[in-house]
Amino acid sequence: MKKYSAISAASILLVLAIWAYLTYSNTIDKLFLPTPGDTLQxxxxxxxxxxxxxxxxxxxxRILMGFLISTIFAVPIGMMMATSRTWQAIWEPLIGxxxxxxxxxxxxxxxxxxxxxxxxxxxxxxxxxxxxxxxMIADNCKTVNKSLVEVGKTLGLSKGEVMKSIxxxxxxxGMVDTFRTTWGWAWTYLVVAELVAASEGLGFRIMQAQRYLATERIVLGIVVIGLLGLITDLLFAGLYKKLFPWKALEKAKG
Incomplete structure (x- = not known):
């Protein structure tokens, strides 16, 4: 693990080194790409x-609320699409x-x-x-072993109990992996959400900086969004290992 962590750290440092070289050597004008020092300032x-x-x-x-609202509706609808042809017939063309x-x-x-x-x-x-x-949630549910569902029905569980318990x-x-992926998508839509009719937020600050050609603030906003996305991604990965250690072990071996 230490070896791969070192490789990851080295890749980030390499990007920073290239950025520093291109900007401090004036290979790229500061108007188009600020120096790391200007961005820090x-x-x-x-x-x-x-x-x-x-x-x-x-x-x-805003990211949290948008993601939660989406997930609250996506989980039951995705589960029903995976287990009911009627629900699939209703939702699949609309979603498609x-x-x-x-x-x-x-x-x-x-x-x-x-x-x-x-x-x-x-x-x-x-x-x-x-x-x-x-x-993606519907696909997660479709991977569930059908024999488990049949056992539940044999034991007399109702459809709701089969959905909930099995x-x-x-x-x-698989859903947690989906949440990790879609949370990342939510960050990519942040600037779009704050593109107009906003007076605060990271996306708004990037758009405001564009008007004044303040590229150091544009780059700062982009880097901060990327770092926040990375941090939350790592938190999801840690949560996955905590909740499903056997699955994490399978992934590591794979």
Missing amino acids: ALVDEIREGIFFEDLAVSFY LIRYMPAVAFIPLSILWFGTSDLQKFFILFLGVFFQEVI VFRAALP
């Missing part, structure tokens, strides 16, 4: 201005149609429907996550 400036942690908290709140529509195209309508409130941001994040998440539990490791 932008972080210090935003902290002094009192906007950095405020933007961080607002964006994280809407999931190919770009979330950014709904921004004008979302402002008309929800105004400039956080609900509008939740809606865009929901669109970006929900439809893919439903399909399908959900058996598919849960």
Whole structure:
């Protein structure tokens, strides 16, 4: 494990070294790519201005709420799609149609429907996550051994009990992997959600910096979003190992 951790750290340091070389040697003009020092100074400036942690908290709140709303609906619908042909017939064409529509195209309508409130941001994040998440959860549930379901029915369990006690539990490791993936997608839709009609947040700060060609603040926002996504991704990975150690061991061996 130490060997692979060292390789991961070395890859990050290599990217930083290339970035530093290209910018400090003036190979790339600072207008197009700021130096690591300028980016760090932008972080210090935003902290002094009192906007950095405020933007961080607002964006994280929006991501969390958009993701939770999506997941609350995606889990039961995905499970029903995997176990009921009727539900599959109802939802599959709708999801297949809407999931190919770009979330950014709904921004004008979302402002008309929800105004400039956080609900509008939740809606865009929901669109970006929900439809893919439903399909992935349905696939997770389809991998459940059918013999387990048959045993449950033989024992007299109702359909709801089979779903709760057998399908959900058996598919849960795959679902956690799905949550990890879709949480990452939610971060990628953050800038889209905060593109217009926002007055705070990491995405808003990036768009504001663009107007003034403050590339150091643009890069800072991008790096911070990436770091937050990486941290939460590692937390999901740790949660997976904690909850399903046998599955984690299988993955390690594979």
